[in-house]
Amino acid sequence: MPRSCAFYATDTDLLPLLLDIEAQAPVDYICLPDIWSPDLMRYASAGDIPQLLETPTGTLSRQMFIVDRGHAPEPAGQLHASGRMRYRLGPPQVGRGLCFDEYGLHPGGALLPSRLYTVGADADVLRRFNQFDRRLRRVFYRVRxxxxxxxxxxxxMQGMRLTAFLTAPPEADLRPE
Structure with a gap:
């Protein structure tokens, strides 16, 4: 059963937690930036990821996988109606690691929640997730x-909108207690 946690964070909030994961063992952050190409983007550190926790469209900005250094999943290809190959990289292709569904700060002035979850039941993956979750519980505030x-x-506290969806009514937004 996958373990997961959802949270509201800025890059400044999240970076120390990701650096803790890196301190446990060498990892890579990988994503598939272009569905029309099988080429993966690979980052050796969370600090190298451009525009971390920024969502220009208000939809899933990136699905990033945190995997053991050197792990090389293969994106799955499927022929699209246009005749071109379309690629995807998801938990079935990765097999084991942490998956980070990145949302974050929208330029319209809202912060959307992101999510981290386990892929596979490997002991190292669970240990990394548990350390992330413990640190998150220790450092982050709990609001509702x-x-x-x-x-x-x-x-x-300064009035920024923290909401699950940009189109959600204001009464559904997270509010200070």
């Missing part, structure tokens, strides 16, 4: 049951 990073909490 949601983990909210320190900078995200500051933005909430």
């Amino acid at each position: 049951g949601w983990p909210v990073g320190p900078q995200a909490h500051h933005l909430l």
